Amino acid sequence: MxxxxxxxxxxxxxxxxxxxxxxxxxxxxxxxxxxxxxxxxxxxxxxxxxxxxxxxxxxxxxxxxxxxxxxxxxxxxxxxxxxxxxxxxxxxxxxxxxxxxxxFLDGLSPRRPTTAQCRALGEGLARMHVALTDFPLRRENSLGPDSWPRLWDGRAASADALQTGLAGEIASDLDDIAAAGIPSLALPRATIHADLFPDNAFFLGDAFSGVIDFYFACTDALAYDLAVCLNAWAFEDSPSGNSDVLQYNFSKGANLIAGYESVRPLEAAERDALPVLARGAALRFFLTRLVDWTDTPAGALVKPKNPLEYAGRLAFHRKVTSIAGYGG
Amino acid sequence: MxxxxxxxxxxxxxxxxxxxxxxxxxxxxxxxxxxxxxxxxxxxxxxxxxxxxxxxxxxxxxxxxxxxxxxxxxxxxxxxxxxxxxxxxxxxxxxxxxxxxxxFLDGLSPRRPTTAQCRALGEGLARMHVALTDFPLRRENSLGPDSWPRLWDGRAASADALQTGLAGEIASDLDDIAAAGIPSLALPRATIHADLFPDNAFFLGDAFSGVIDFYFACTDALAYDLAVCLNAWAFEDSPSGNSDVLQYNFSKGANLIAGYESVRPLEAAERDALPVLARGAALRFFLTRLVDWTDTPAGALVKPKNPLEYAGRLAFHRKVTSIAGYGG
CATH class of the missing domain: 3.30.200.20 (Phosphorylase Kinase; domain 1)
Structure with missing residues (x-):
């Protein structure tokens, strides 16, 4: 900021x-x-x-x-x-x-998206994917699955310093994700935003009004973009107000997926892959935040974001076995 | 910021x-x-x-x-x-x-005001003073001359740490200013902005388009507001590009005063007082910056401004004996 x-x-x-x-x-x-x-x-x-x-x-x-x-x-x-x-x-x-x-694009970024906004965002994401189907340029996802072991290399101690036992969990996430072989899955691949957090989406009331900040966009699996959005839009602090307890809001996630499918229905392979894609997306943001967290000097202009918010998401994803676990 | x-x-x-x-x-x-x-x-x-x-x-x-x-x-x-x-x-x-x-007020704040903008600012400042002549509310200047010894109290070592010998110079500034008795001078007093730096003034090209950020405004000597502006608008880095060498731009200062007087001519007492008011204004910003500089924790969101920029202005003001020294 x-x-x-x-x-x-x-x-x-x-x-x-x-x-x-x-x-x-x-x-x-x-x-x-x-x-x-x-x-x-x-x-x-x-x-x-x-x-x-x-x-x-x-x-x-x-x-x-x-x-x-x-x-x-x-x-x-x-x-x-x-x-x-x-x-x-x-x-x-x-x-x-x-x-x-x-x-200049009119609209406000929600701080805490509503269920209606999650549905509208899902529709908007699918509209964007459809509009980009014939975009001819290509860009590799420099923060895709192949990069995750590299980002993790040498960071185990930092992870355990944040939360005891976390390093072992992250290592098994990486093993499970490598075993799933995301890059070789037969998924529709085209142009994705790859960073569509609420601060990059605009709304007028609950109506979706646009997307900004495309500087992570790349050529990758469309369902991975949906998985990023599930992480970014459907988790929230516990209703008790305890910000350490992160909860998946089933209604928000279900609406996000339903909104997406109202424009572009997911293929069977995409539905099957959603749990590992969601886990992978959470790992990607955990890892880049961990790097920023440990490499940013104290007193820097921008305070790094806490990686543990994504460790909490990873803990949820580990238990999900099908798209139904996300409300899809 | x-x-x-x-x-x-x-x-x-x-x-x-x-x-x-x-x-x-x-x-x-x-x-x-x-x-x-x-x-x-x-x-x-x-x-x-x-x-x-x-x-x-x-x-x-x-x-x-x-x-x-x-x-x-x-x-x-x-x-x-x-x-x-x-x-x-x-x-x-x-x-x-x-x-x-x-x-919302249209206009851009100059980073490095032109001579034409200095003239327009002087006119604008005088127009503001005239418009406020009959403003009925009063507010004491909490950062006026009476506050300066208090701000300085216990800061001598901090000043000398910034620049060897500076503490002695500031002490003699305070003595000279106390001897001049600014609060008892027979100067027109009404409502002043008291913080009209370039980032608080708007222009469209060289045309003055307005003033913002009135949160230091108070009831005080009108000529003190002009003295603040001379400090804020008429000094600049040396043309050699050496930012440690601060120079008074005689042309900018003369235009600022002439612009002011084209709307509201200064009284004889105001012209006589301008050197001590300019020195006092520089001291006020030196002292509040010194307080921020020493009291702001490392890594704070806002980096404090360097007090030495005002030590450089004080060095200039000490040698000025009449308004002619500012181009007035």
Missing amino acids: AVYTQVSDEALAAFLDQYALGRPLAFKGIAEGVENSNYYLETSTGRFILTLFEKRVKAEDLPYFIGLKDHLAAKGFPCPRPVPGKDGQALRHLEGRPAVIIT | AVYTQVSDEALAAFLDQYALGRPLAFKGIAEGVENSNYYLETSTGRFILTLFEKRVKAEDLPYFIGLKDHLAAKGFPCPRPVPGKDGQALRHLEGRPAVIIT
Whole structure:
């Protein structure tokens, strides 16, 4: 939650000179996103977001992300659309960083999604998958199953320091997931968001109004995207208010799956694979959080998220044997 | 630069129910302001800023700040206007904090003001003073001359740790300023902003478009407000690019004073007092920064500003003997 790169008056003026967006009326740093710097930009022709890409996004991936949003917007799927400059290019540089201007998308990110929002999100996710079926560019999932043993390498002591006995559980998760052979399963694979958490989805009331922040998008199993969403949308703190006790909200999960299937019914292989995909997705976020948790220096601008939230999800997934366990 | 207080979906919905602003279309934390939490709020009827007041602003002062903005807006001076709820009240509570919705003001804060912007700021400051002449509420300047010895008490070692010999210089600044007896000088006193730094002023190009963030406003000498602005607007890093060498930009200072006097000519007593007021204003910001610098724990959300930037200004002010030294 931060703005990492400051933009000088001269640099902003020179940057905007390359667009036909009129004169600037407002420019404010937004306290959102942990990967990039985002500014609210208003000009005499409309409202925009200016994004400066920080180090974690690879410059060579940017044409893929821009092409993806262009493709979705052209299909009428609600997402920010990259704005080209006078030269037709959307991607340029500002303050030494790759930068784009994208259109402003109306909507609010839920802090605690409702069941109705989970259903609408499931529908939106499936609409996005359908719209991306013919997206021609490809990008490997750099945080897919093959990367998980690598992320875990040397982290066992950190895991046990967080929670005694956790290292052994994670090791057996990795063994079980390797045995399931996710990459070789016969699952429909196309373009997925791979990070569709509530802060990356917009709603107007309970109506889905769009998706933002595609910077983990890649070519992978569509059902894995649904598995990420089950982790991100259907777990919540216990009703007792004890935030250490994480519960799967069966109603939210069932609605998310039903919403998805109302647009794109899952194939039998996808239904069968959902438990291991959900467990794998939880492991992916556990592992990247564990890396951030142990590698982020004290006093850093952005406080790392607690990996244990995903250890709690893993404990749930270990006991699920079929999609029915998620309400599907 | 942070959002300190998060707002839940339910709390925001219940809060907006108390207004006739239509349905929310966007709600984003703004990475600006070090005292309060600010959100960009867009509804079907317009654009607003939602401010939650954090601990440094005293709740009993809020009616003063709200009344002040109401008064200025009623006079046509460009500033955010507090938005009343259906009950006519602008001040209410959200997430356990006092909170207000204010109108959105177009404009950009300069990072490095131009000479033309300094002139326009001077005019704007004087227009604000004139518009506030008949503002009936009063608030003592809690960071005025009487507070400075108290802020300094016990900080000499911290100052010397920053720069050898600095403690002795600050002590003699305090002696000289006490001898000048600022509070007893026969200066016009009314309502001042007291914190009109470039990030609190908006421009469209070089045209002044308004003032925000009145949370240090108080009843004090008008010329002291001009002295604060000379410190905040007319100093800059050396053209060599060495940021340790701070220079007074005579042209910017002269334009700031000329802009001010084009609307409200200074009285002889104000012109005579300007050097000690400018030195006092620099001391005030040096001292509050020194307190923040030594009292802020490492790893805090907001990094304290370096007090030495104001030690550099004090070194300049010590040598100025008349308003001509500032270009006035």
